[in-house]
Amino acid sequence: LPYSFSPLCHKRNSSTTTSSPVQDKLIIFDTTLRDGEQSPGVTLTVDEKVEIARHLSNLGVDIVEAGFPIASQGDFEAVARIAKEIGPLMTGREKIGKPMRIAGLSRATEKDIKRCYEAVSQAPLHRIHTFLATSDIHLKYKLQISREECIKRAAKAVAYAKSLCEDVEFSTEDSGRSDRDFLCLILGEVIKAGATTLNIPDTVGYTTPEEYGALIKYLVENTPGSDKVIWSTHCHNDLGLATANTLSGITNGARQVEVTINGIGERAGNTSLEEVVMAIQTHPKFYPVYHTINTPLIYRTSTLVSSLSGMPVQPNKAIVGTNAFLHESGIHQDGVLKHKQTYEIIRPEDVGIFNVNIVLGKLSGRNAFRSRLVDLGYGNLNDNEFQQAFESFKTLADSKKRITDHDILALISDQVSKG
């Protein structure tokens, strides 16, 4: 197992903080291609999913959930291709020296798990992620099974997954509304059956930060065998609390976070990768963890996901919204001109936003356009491709006052699809 590692051993002495001498590695599990794709109206082609996975690998994501292989032939192909083509790549991970782990989702049945394994197993590092609901409301109305049956099914599924794959994650769906002691029971059983990561989804975004943090703490302290596994957060944003809940989970012992780019996902979405990463980076004293994300690639990954998924990023979205680093009021502009930190807590270039002050429009020249292409990851166009892109840009600029990064990505992908 050349790339196997125990995340429990991922500790380092912090060189950046004095108050937290030992920091654990925070595992970034990205589910843009699975939970993110469950956003209403989003469907990505297999090629688009592979392209997003390549960007996630460059970004330094630790684990990507590439899809739900049993869901459709297209999902199976996407996961299998990502496992085969992106799974072996070291890109973006030189510091760590291992590629991104590829995971697939499966319900707690042998058929699902087998299909999932067929899709992910071509990657050097892979994971089976299986789940079962645990709240009484789901057991009674959706699954129509007892708690005892729920435990039996979960343990059986995990044992089967473990017979195929060393790395098995189990999620207790709707944990946020589940009975804590029942969660301890079922989680203790799946640890015995071989689960290596336990994920605690707040599936309907119901909890508050205090409540979610307390839940993680209770489970970590009261589940038999708890110290053998990685605890993971998975928060939905129905109350706008997904990032806050995730951070509270970290404070209380979680060392994996499940996130999506731009926070896309079912209903109001999932916790956004960029918010969690920049929050722990901005506040190293509050969070006893470090990440290995290449943060200057955040913005270009965000624009790619937005343009391929067709889900615009709201302008005032934290970290990646077009307004996130713009200063409108005179007082703020004056402050920033005197010293950037008067009104900026993050340097835009740290998340890959350059040239925030240059607005592209019909008067912009080649250099400004080229420089924006470089920022967006298209610095390698040949002369002919560049010329065509520039001409399309000028045509568009005649009918639109301000050309956004999304417009540029749209015209580049148009050009690529025309060959």
Ligand code: KIV
């Ligand atoms: O929100 C949820 O419960 C999920 C699980 C399937 C992990 O996405």
Ligand code: ZN
């Ligand atoms: Zn979810």
